[in-house]
Amino acid sequence: MLSDLVSGALADAAERRSIRPLAEVEAAALARPAALDAVVALEPAERVKIIAEVKRASPSRGALAEITDPAALAVSYETGGASAISVLTEQRRFRGSLDDLEAVRAAVGIPVLRKDFIAEPYQVFEARAAGADLVLLIVAALEQSVLAELHELIHSLGMTALVETHSADEVEWALELGPSVLGVNARDLSTFELDRDLFGRLADRIPAGVVRVAESAVLRPADVAHYRDAGADVVLVGEALVTGGDPIQTLESFLNAQSDPAQAETSGADAVTGERA
Numbered sequence: 001m002l003s004d005l006v007s008g009a010l011a012d013a014a015e016r017r018s019i020r021p022l023a024e025v026e027a028a029a030l031a032r033p034a035a036l037d038a039v040v041a042l043e044p045a046e047r048v049k050i051i052a053e054v055k056r057a058s059p060s061r062g063a064l065a066e067i068t069d070p071a072a073l074a075v076s077y078e079t080g081g082a083s084a085i086s087v088l089t090e091q092r093r094f095r096g097s098l099d100d101l102e103a104v105r106a107a108v109g110i111p112v113l114r115k116d117f118i119a120e121p122y123q124v125f126e127a128r129a130a131g132a133d134l135v136l137l138i139v140a141a142l143e144q145s146v147l148a149e150l151h152e153l154i155h156s157l158g159m160t161a162l163v164e165t166h167s168a169d170e171v172e173w174a175l176e177l178g179p180s181v182l183g184v185n186a187r188d189l190s191t192f193e194l195d196r197d198l199f200g201r202l203a204d205r206i207p208a209g210v211v212r213v214a215e216s217a218v219l220r221p222a223d224v225a226h227y228r229d230a231g232a233d234v235v236l237v238g239e240a241l242v243t244g245g246d247p248i249q250t251l252e253s254f255l256n257a258q259s260d261p262a263q264a265e266t267s268g269a270d271a272v273t274g275e276r277a
């Protein structure tokens with residue numbers, strides 16, 4: 001699944017490049033106002049911070065929400081207290097686009113993440129040209145040399161990489177890059193299995209000074225508390241926010257629930273499927 005997603009994303013990028021060549025996108029990227037400092041926005045604080053995701057659909061869940069106005073959704077995320085916005089720009093399985101990213105960038109004042117299957121420099125320049133401040137790099141999807149090249153490019157353009165891992169080896173490879181922000185995704189991107197305890201097993205391997213992001217499988221406030229207790233500085237939330245009805249209220253409940261440790265014990269969500277009990 002992951003290699004299909006990467007090859008689909010590369011094919012779509014090749015099509016866009018045939019219309020808008022690299023030189024043009026590079027010039028647009030360099031002409032953008034400077035990226036926002038995502039490391040400052042996400043740096044550890046008393047409460048866990050939230051990256052709120054604009055997510056219409058996914059390979060594991062199918063259609064999630066229509067989201068006709070991604071900018072309005074992002075504004076409600078910002079109002080609800082999100083520290084950054086993640087925009088899924090992959091079009092085949094997530095029904096996202098760079099237009100969504102541009103619209104969100106224009107509407108909010110907090111950092112915006114391009115969440116996609118980034119595997120070549122063109123996609124990084126596109127991200128900056130569309131106004132991204134953060135770009136996702138998935139360790140499992142990339143050769144180490146490509147990972148290092150893209151990481152360097154992201155930083156040379158003033159953006160921050162969110163380097164995503166799913167195992168102890170991947171954390172080790174990610175750390176070779178000297179990342180500022182490192183994510184552990186509870187979702188295995190090939191099987192879709194969710195393991196909410198993975199973050200806790202890997203967190204100690206992430207040195208102080210690197211922002212620790214727990215990604216996926218947050219369905220209720222207790223899940224935020226669970227990640228916080230395991231050492232997360234930030235949680236990345238998609239599905240619960242786009243399906244939950246009122247994103248502002250959902251975000252507030254996630255941010256406020258963190259001070260109630262009792263809730264950590266009452267989570268009824270299944271750690272493997274992520275289904276609500």
Ligand SMILES: O=C(O)c1ccccc1NCC(=O)[C@H](O)[C@H](O)COP(=O)(O)O
Nearest residue numbers: 058059060189215216217218237238239
């Ligand atoms: O969400 C999927 O089904 C998926 C499948 C394959 C590759 C990536 C996938 N999702 C990307 C993400 O990691 C999530 O959108 C993000 O972490 C939020 O997760 P959630 O809160 O569980 O929607």
